[in-house]
């Protein structure tokens with residue numbers, strides 16, 4: 494395997510930390526640079542097990558800092574960028590859209606322009622280079638819920654839950670027109686367009702992938718699954734938006750990371766791939782599975798925590814249903830999820846319950862001190 498110098502942005506976040514771990518362990522000959530600003534969502538404790546590996550380096554940097562990133566490209570002779578850094582929480586984007594435009598749009602543009610200038614200055618130009626942008630299915634908008642009771646789905650994968658249902662006839666395909674609704678998805682859509690524009694205009698070798706909702710270890714506990722597991726453990730209310738009828742399509746985070754590895758190495762330049770496991774869940778049904786699983790593991794009687802369910806005012810512009818069709822990725826590159834949802838949720842619940850210190854450090858804010866202690870003087 495050839496030596497490569499790869500920057501992974503957002504590597505201290507949820508998905509990024511799984512991608513960094515996979516690359517550092519799988520490719521000892523690569524030079525893996527985790528570039529992260531360490532916002533509230535960035536946590537170096539997510540990567541304790543790889544921080545001393547010789548092929549891993551952490552760089553604290555804002556993706557909007559064009560000069561610093563251009564310098565890094567030159568110093569490290571970067572030939573691959575896997576871009577995950579973003580503001581990622583829809584509720585925050587509703588309250589503070591400017592931060593989302595700054596990081597997700599201007600930050601992505603800044604990386605693209607620095608990569609363009611550096612790669613175009615080399616004798617071989619764009620040969621062997623890759624700018625891989627990680628995006629979301631939320632850019633496609635919302636699908637209709639024309640089968641609220643659920644129908645037999647046209648597709649299944651290993652990830653599909655037992656008794657898996659589809660809640661509408663339509664799915665997001667790579668050809669689905671962009672129609673983002675939240676400030677988060679609008680900013681992600683804009684960044685996707687910029688990435689494609691750099692291919693179409695300058696010939697930069699880019700790839701974009703759009704993935705469904707991820708779940709698993711190290712997710713920041715403002716998102717549904719870790720928040721609710723932690724609240725059940727602490728007997729705190731579970732704030733269900735609206736009627737809990739919205740549908741999300743859930744994929745185990747390590748299966749996303751494996752797809753990213755495959756697509757980075759074997760995906761076709763300028764292509765888009767949708768990533769998802771055909772695993773639709775109504776929020777309320779998923780919440781009941783989490784309650785059942787946590788109660789069983791903690792030794793509570795069945796149904797013990799159901800009283801924590803608290804219906805609250807709906808999220809503004811709350812998208813009704815997301816469901817990804819990932820047939821292209823499966824057929825063209827042979828990707829398959831590895832974990833069925835029931836196994837994935839069991840693993841995830843156990844991970845959060847077994848790693849209470851990780852969770853408590855976040856909820857108490859201690860993780861911000863970790864960087865200072867680990868990295869001062871380096």
Ligand code: NAD
Nearest residue numbers: 503505506507508530531532534535555556578579581707
């Ligand atoms: P996250 O919020 O857990 O992590 C984001 C990371 O980016 C953090 O480490 C944060 O410190 C860093 N960051 C934020 N602003 C930065 C800046 N200006 N400069 C440098 N670093 C910055 O997010 P996540 O859930 O891991 O999502 C990662 C990517 O995957 C995002 O681009 C997101 O849009 C996309 N995505 C997420 C999901 C999901 O379900 N979580 C699904 C599909 C796609």
Ligand code: TYD
Nearest residue numbers: 583706715716717718732733734739741776
């Ligand atoms: P979230 O994890 O924020 O992901 P996204 O909005 O990107 O899909 O939310 C998943 C679903 O759970 C979404 O339909 C909103 C809902 N939700 C709640 O009902 N209560 C909550 O406290 C949160 C955070 C989410």
